[in-house]
Amino acid sequence: MLKAGIIGCGNISKKHLKTISRLDSVELHAVSDVQKSRMEEAASFYRENITDNAPVKQYQDYLDLIHDSEIDIIIITVISGLHAKIAKQALIENKHVIVEKPLALSIREADEIIKLSHLKQKKVLVCHQLRYRPIFLKLKELLEKGTLGKPYMGAVSARINRSQQYYESAAWRGTWEHDGGMLINQGIHLVDLLVWLLGDIDTVYGEVARNNELKEIEDVATGVIHFNNNAKGTIEVNTITKPATQGYCLSLYFEKGTIILGGAGFDKLEHCFIEGEDQLVRELKEACKQKDEQILMYQNFIDSILNHTLLVVDASEGKRALEVIFALYKSNNNRLPVKLPLLSFSTKEMKAISCHKEKMDE
Numbered sequence: 001m002l003k004a005g006i007i008g009c010g011n012i013s014k015k016h017l018k019t020i021s022r023l024d025s026v027e028l029h030a031v032s033d034v035q036k037s038r039m040e041e042a043a044s045f046y047r048e049n050i051t052d053n054a055p056v057k058q059y060q061d062y063l064d065l066i067h068d069s070e071i072d073i074i075i076i077t078v079i080s081g082l083h084a085k086i087a088k089q090a091l092i093e094n095k096h097v098i099v100e101k102p103l104a105l106s107i108r109e110a111d112e113i114i115k116l117s118h119l120k121q122k123k124v125l126v127c128h129q130l131r132y133r134p135i136f137l138k139l140k141e142l143l144e145k146g147t148l149g150k151p152y153m154g155a156v157s158a159r160i161n162r163s164q165q166y167y168e169s170a171a172w173r174g175t176w177e178h179d180g181g182m183l184i185n186q187g188i189h190l191v192d193l194l195v196w197l198l199g200d201i202d203t204v205y206g207e208v209a210r211n212n213e214l215k216e217i218e219d220v221a222t223g224v225i226h227f228n229n230n231a232k233g234t235i236e237v238n239t240i241t242k243p244a245t246q247g248y249c250l251s252l253y254f255e256k257g258t259i260i261l262g263g264a265g266f267d268k269l270e271h272c273f274i275e276g277e278d279q280l281v282r283e284l285k286e287a288c289k290q291k292d293e294q295i296l297m298y299q300n301f302i303d304s305i306l307n308h309t310l311l312v313v314d315a316s317e318g319k320r321a322l323e324v325i326f327a328l329y330k331s332n333n334n335r336l337p338v339k340l341p342l343l344s345f346s347t348k349e350m351k352a353i354s355c356h357k358e359k360m361d362e
Helices: 011-021 036-048 062-066 080-092 107-120 134-145 164-168 182-198 278-287 293-307 315-334 348-361
Strands: 002-007 026-032 057-059 073-076 096-099 124-126 151-159 201-209 220-227 232-238 247-254 257-262 268-274
Touching: 002 011, 002 062, 002 293, 011 026, 011 036, 011 293, 026 036, 026 062, 036 057, 057 062, 062 080, 073 080, 080 096, 080 107, 096 293, 107 124, 107 315, 124 293, 124 315, 134 182, 134 278, 151 182, 182 201, 182 220, 182 232, 182 247, 182 315, 201 315, 220 315, 268 278, 315 348
Parallel strands: 002 026, 002 073, 026 057, 073 096, 096 124, 151 232
Antiparallel strands: 151 247, 201 220, 220 232, 247 257, 257 268
């Protein structure tokens, strides 16, 4: 039995607690949060979802949890700006790691995590759970078999609403140093799918805008991707949609077919055509109804630990979407396309650019 500890007991932790309660090979051993009440709530939530009344340790200092010798897996669900720091500390203590997106807020930190993971021979799972949704697993399989032919284009869009109250609810929200940027938070899952399905990237061009000046980060982001296989990609994400979130869309155009997914819950197959493959189309429509991605992600992670199988979203894979977004930000600053691989970038650079622009405007 693998024992897990969760650092950060906010709302996102409940998704992990519920998933752990469904698994026979993992149990919750400890939780950590600066607020004692949130630790107690997390422990109670977990116990409500399991058959026994197993005790759960509580550590207000997360380092005490990391140093707990009984723990095998550290699950990181704190603010984005602390992901990389805690992941590195956990790896140094020879723990496997599950980290919510984003992996890090700089290329340097992402590379350090990748290096430590190899050095310590420990697994790092980045929570891009949509890759595990059955329809995307099926699409990836079809692409690898060549069933869809050459990729021509992919487009992702997210039309989201984030109110002023959302940013005011926590001081770290809307900051480049601690939150990391709107596209990193609200658009990274779509970017990850686009990169995973269409392949390696040559260049990225992007522009961002900030319309709400009461926060640091952007609320509009647009980008154009040129893939090594000559396919094109577009990114369009915003958090200024009125009066509420309208939904998400992924459009994929191939030599032998077109697939478009959308809807408020990103679970509607709006268009699906594959030349001469009516049965496959029916299978994709059926797969679109399934949403077991969280449990499938955990099962893949556990299997990679116990049986040394391939981890679908390890630290290197988790870096890919992040690198694209960083390149888009850098392109916005330079007003030029950015060639990958990107050797260095940090979201702190965006804060410096913003501060410089504000001084120039005074």
